[in-house]
Amino acid sequence: MNATALATPSPPSSSYTRSSQAPTSSTAPRSGTRLGGLDGFEMLKRRAAETPGLISFAGGLPAPGEFPRTKLAASFVRALQSPSCPALQYGWPEGDEDLRSWIAGQLRRRGASVARDDIIVTSGAQQAVSLAAQMVRGAGARIGVEAESYPGALELFQALGMTAVDDRSNVDAYYIMPALSNPRGRKLSAHERARVLSTLRPIIEDDAYADLCFDGAAPRPLLAEAPDRVFHVGTFSKTLCPGLRVGWLVPPRALRADVLKLKQAEDLQAASLPQAILEDYLRNEDFDQRLVRLREFYARRAARMEQALRRHLPGWRFEPPAGGFAIWAEPDAQPNEAFFLAAAIEHGVAFDPGSLFRANGAVSPFALRLCFSSVSRDEELDEGVRRLARCWAEVA
Numbered sequence: 001m002n003a004t005a006l007a008t009p010s011p012p013s014s015s016y017t018r019s020s021q022a023p024t025s026s027t028a029p030r031s032g033t034r035l036g037g038l039d040g041f042e043m044l045k046r047r048a049a050e051t052p053g054l055i056s057f058a059g060g061l062p063a064p065g066e067f068p069r070t071k072l073a074a075s076f077v078r079a080l081q082s083p084s085c086p087a088l089q090y091g092w093p094e095g096d097e098d099l100r101s102w103i104a105g106q107l108r109r110r111g112a113s114v115a116r117d118d119i120i121v122t123s124g125a126q127q128a129v130s131l132a133a134q135m136v137r138g139a140g141a142r143i144g145v146e147a148e149s150y151p152g153a154l155e156l157f158q159a160l161g162m163t164a165v166d167d168r169s170n171v172d173a174y175y176i177m178p179a180l181s182n183p184r185g186r187k188l189s190a191h192e193r194a195r196v197l198s199t200l201r202p203i204i205e206d207d208a209y210a211d212l213c214f215d216g217a218a219p220r221p222l223l224a225e226a227p228d229r230v231f232h233v234g235t236f237s238k239t240l241c242p243g244l245r246v247g248w249l250v251p252p253r254a255l256r257a258d259v260l261k262l263k264q265a266e267d268l269q270a271a272s273l274p275q276a277i278l279e280d281y282l283r284n285e286d287f288d289q290r291l292v293r294l295r296e297f298y299a300r301r302a303a304r305m306e307q308a309l310r311r312h313l314p315g316w317r318f319e320p321p322a323g324g325f326a327i328w329a330e331p332d333a334q335p336n337e338a339f340f341l342a343a344a345i346e347h348g349v350a351f352d353p354g355s356l357f358r359a360n361g362a363v364s365p366f367a368l369r370l371c372f373s374s375v376s377r378d379e380e381l382d383e384g385v386r387r388l389a390r391c392w393a394e395v396a
Contacts, residue, residue, distance in 0.1 A: 044341055048350040055384035058350045060182065060325050061374035066297060067241045071285055072277060079276035087276035093264040095121025095248075096275040102282050103234065103248050110217075112224040112232075112250075120249045120260060121270045124242070125208050125235035128249035129153055129175070131259050131266075132204045132231035133160055135251065136173040143204075144171035148328065148357040148367075150182045150206065164359040173202040179210035179219050183357050183369040184328045185302075185321025187219070197225055204231045211239050211291050213323040214299040228252050236278060238325070239291060244274040298325065298373060301381065305372040308385035313392065325373035326352075333396040334366045340395050349387040 048054055079087040094100065100119040107114040122128040129152075136143065139161030145154065147166045153175055157164045165171060174196055178188035188196075196203065203222055210218035223232040227250075235247035251259045302321055309316055315332035337353045344350060354367030372381055 044338075044345060045350070047342075048345045051345055051348065054345065054348050054350060055375060055380045055387065056350045057326075057370040057372070057375075057384055057388075058352045059374065060352070060369075060371050062238055062241065062325070063297065063374055065376070066294060068281070068285070068290070072241070072281060075277045075280035075284070078280050079273070082276075087273045089272060091269045091272045091275070093120075093260055093269045095119070095270055096272075096279055099246075099275050099279040099282070100248075102279070107221065107223065107232075107250070110224065111220040113227065114223070114250060118250050118253065118256070120251070120256070120263060121275060122247045122249050122263070123267060123270045124237060124245045125206065125233050125247040126152055126156070127263075127266070127270075128231075128233040128235075128247050129204060129206060130156055130160075131249055131263055132233065132251065133157060133162065133175075134262060135231070135255055135259060136202045136204065138162075141172040142170065144168035144174045144176075144201075145359050146176060146181060148181075148183055148354070149175065149359065150177070150208075151356045153206065154357075154359055166359045168196075171201065173204065174199075175204040175206065176222075177206045177208065178222055179207055180213060180321075180323045182209065182324065183326055183352070184319065185209070185324040185326060186319065187213070187322050193222070197222065200229070202229045202231065204233065206233045208233070208235050208238055209324040210234075212295060212298060212325075214295055214302070215322065216295075217291075223250060228254070239287075239294060240278070240281075244278055246270065246274050246278050295323070298323070301372040301375075301378065302327065304378055305370065305381045305385065308382045309370075312385050312389040326369045326371040328354075328367060328369055330365060330367045331392065331396065334364060335395050337363050337366060337368075340366075340391070343395050344388060344391045347387045347391040349384045349391070351388070 045058065048056060048058065097116065099121060101116045103119050104114045104116045122131065133156060141162045143157055143162050143164050145164045145166055154164050168174065176188065176196065178193060180187060203226065205222045207221060210221070213219065221232060223230045229252055231252070232250040233247065236244060237247065249259065305327055306320055309318060309327070309329065316329050318327050318329040321327055337355060341351065341353055352369040352371070354369070355361050355363045357369065375381060375384065
């Protein structure tokens with residue numbers, strides 16, 4: 001299937017039902033169904049935020065200490081000093097030319113044949129995924145995802161009236177993170193990569209963590225192999241800071257005009273000020289060297305959490321991540337995940353429950369995502385796992 005075979009976009013659906021109420025630790029049974037989707041998780045997340053001294057392994061946030069605050073502040077000032085001040089003015093829906101040129105250059109270095117005009121700057125990767133999804137056969141489409149996938153995408157597909165399935169058979173399109181998956185931090189195997197490409201289905205390639213592979217530079221994207229049917233999604237949220245809300249989409253060229261019309265109808269343009277700050281920062285700083293430092297930083301934290309898990313929770317299974325922010329752990333028992341999360345918060349530690357990452361919301365097998373990325377100090381990785389182990393001993 002080439003790009004011209006893709007259907008026209010359809011409006012979002014209102015059929016969004018991934019929610020229910022989460023029990024508290026004092027009322028939750030030790031067996032039962034899933035945590036309760038976004039609403040239930042939001043309740044427990046807010047409780048965690050209000051717990052003094054809590055160590056959070058939840059959220060998938062970048063390390064605040066790694067934000068280049070001083071340099072971004074300098075870029076902010078310089079962006080406002082331009083005589084015409086484009087940073088405070090309306091811009092084109094496709095985004096800043098110089099920023100798009102920089103992004104295209106990065107993708108060319110990875111083997112993709114991309115020009116500046118192929119890039120559409122978006123309000124974060126989430127908008128890019130949304131635009132791509134609306135171009136892939138619209139409401140009613142079946143979209144193949146991995147066994148565990150990014151919850152924000154799963155919730156988005158449901159809101160659009162699409163059905164996410166993890167068997168990858170008889171689907172209209174795929175959503176995958178081939179460079180580094182979320183939540184496992186796993187690279188797509190050569191066999192699976194070839195299989196997905198061989199189906200000739202449209203692919204939404206979420207490249208959010210590609211620059212954070214611990215073993216070096218980002219791998220060759222699927223965009224380089226099948227530009228006529230890959231919607232390539234990227235973001236600065238993981239490598240710089242999410243507050244700027246700057247991402248991008250590279251749609252198939254045959255569909256670029258349609259995507260741009262859809263985007264313009266949604267928001268006119270991505271915000272001018274963050275783009276101007278980012279363009280100035282990239283022009284004046286060594287971003288490649290920043291990526292080297294970030295890989296080393298997150299790799300060290302991953303190793304420390306791995307050591308803590310082996311020491312304090314030796315029965316738990318996990319695969320050391322190849323990059324990214326988190327470890328996907330599968331314990332040796334099957335407690336009720338809502339009960340365990342509520343109990344963990346009472347012990348001063350939080351995590352992301354496994355059901356949120358599954359297309360069908362399954363709670364079994366019990367699993368959890370543990371983010372090592374955003375704790376304030378390395379020592380909190382050890383203490384947080386110790387608290388988790390004490391809670392596990394009581395609950396499991």
